[in-house]
Amino acid sequence: EIVLTQSPGTLSLSPGEGATLSCRASQSVPSNYLAWYQQKPGQSPRLLIYGASSRATGIPDRFSGSGSGTDFTLTISRLEPEDFAVYYCQQYGRSVTFGQGTKVEIK
Amino acid sequence: QVQLVESGGDLVKPGGSLRLSCAASGFMFSDYYMGWIRQAPGKGLEWISYISGDGTGTYYADSVKGRFTISRDNAKKSLYLQMNSLRAEDTALYYCVREYSAYDMSFGYWGRGSLVTVSS
Numbered sequence: 001e002i003v004l005t006q007s008p009g010t011l012s013l014s015p016g017e018g019a020t021l022s023c024r025a026s027q028s029v030p031s032n033y034l035a036w037y038q039q040k041p042g043q044s045p046r047l048l049i050y051g052a053s054s055r056a057t058g059i060p061d062r063f064s065g066s067g068s069g070t071d072f073t074l075t076i077s078r079l080e081p082e083d084f085a086v087y088y089c090q091q092y093g094r095s096v097t098f099g100q101g102t103k104v105e106i107k
Numbered sequence: 108q109v110q111l112v113e114s115g116g117d118l119v120k121p122g123g124s125l126r127l128s129c130a131a132s133g134f135m136f137s138d139y140y141m142g143w144i145r146q147a148p149g150k151g152l153e154w155i156s157y158i159s160g161d162g163t164g165t166y167y168a169d170s171v172k173g174r175f176t177i178s179r180d181n182a183k184k185s186l187y188l189q190m191n192s193l194r195a196e197d198t199a200l201y202y203c204v205r206e207y208s209a210y211d212m213s214f215g216y217w218g219r220g221s222l223v224t225v226s227s
Contacts (some may be wrong), residue, residue, distance in 0.1 A: 001169075035213035037152075044202060044220060045152065050213040088152055092212050095166070096154035 002027055002091050004099035012107040019076040021102045023089035028069045030093030036065055036074045039101075040085045048087075049074060079104070109133040109216045111203045116221035123193050127221055129186040129203030137161065137181040140206040143188050144214065145199035145223075155201070156188065157212075171197075193225045 003026040013019055023034065032052040037045040047056045049065035052072055062077040076083055084106050089099040115127040129141070142157030156167045156177040165177050176189040186203055200220040207215025 033212070037214075039152075044217040045214075046217075047207060047213055047215045050207055050211050050215075054211075056207065056213075056215060090152070090154075090213070095168075096157075098152045098154065101151050 002029060002094055002097050004089055004091060004097055006087075006089055006099035006102045008102060009100075010103045010105060012105050013079055014107045015079050015081055017079055019074075019079055019083075019104055021074040021076075021087055021089075021104075023067075023072040023074070023099050025070040025072070025091060029072075029091045032068050032072075033091060033093035034065075034067070034072045035090045035092065036063075037088045037090065038083075038085045039088065040082075045088065076104075081106075109205065111205060111216060111218035113201065113203045113218045113221035116201065116223045118224045118226065119193055120227050121194060121225055123225070124189070124191045125193065125223060127188040127190070127201055127203075127223070129218060131184045131186065131203075131205070134205070136179075136184040138209060140212060141179060141186045142204045142206075142214065143177065143186075144202045144204055144217075145197075146202070146220075147196075147199045150199075153199075157204075157206075158186070190223070193223075195225050197223060198225045199223060 007022045034052045036049040039045040053065045110132045112130045143155040158177045174192045178187045203218040204214040205216040206212045
């Protein structure tokens with residue numbers, strides 16, 4: 001099983017600041033099949049990034065994904081008030097596993 | 108637009124059974140992989156199972172293999188999850204999901220979830 005470890009657990013930032021979230025895999029993710037999701041309280045998760053770096057339909061360009069192999073990053077260039085949420089990475093290259101999540105909270 | 112609506116969640120005793128359903132609309136159901144993901148209260152996401160568009164391929168997480176069965180009825184545009192031998196640790200909100208596109212199997216579409224509580 002590919003284990004995904006996200007860091008940090010919590011990120012405390014102010015609106016307008018940039019955010020960098022990390023997702024590290026225990027082994028190489030085949031074909032860089034790595035996705036990122038956003039989940040707000042009481043809502044279903046929303047797909048942001050698939051294939052490590054492709055934005056899903058309707059996702060603002062302040063969200064970007066990068067990385068390959070075992071190290072992946074989600075970058076939010078300038079935090080908007082609606083971006084404060086929990087973010088999960090997920091690999092779907094070999095079965096499916098999720099990271100434990102990173103909470104982005106208002107400082 | 109794509110809509111996924113789950114139903115069937117309930118309070119059930121340990122060792123009991125339950126069947127979840129997911130009604131899909133807004134897309135050609137038989138063209139897409141579908142799946143189930145769960146989230147225990149206050150916890151993260153856990154993939155449970157997914158099924159190919161024609162229903163011939165099914166895949167399960169180790170935590171539910173042998174207890175849960177995924178199936179679909181393409182004529183009814185419906186996805187199912189039969190859950191047997193339920194345990195307290197199966198308590199969660201169960202989401203129905205669809206793959207993002209025919210070329211990418213990330214989970215692009217999610218329902219609102221159906222709550223399953225396993226307790227005596």
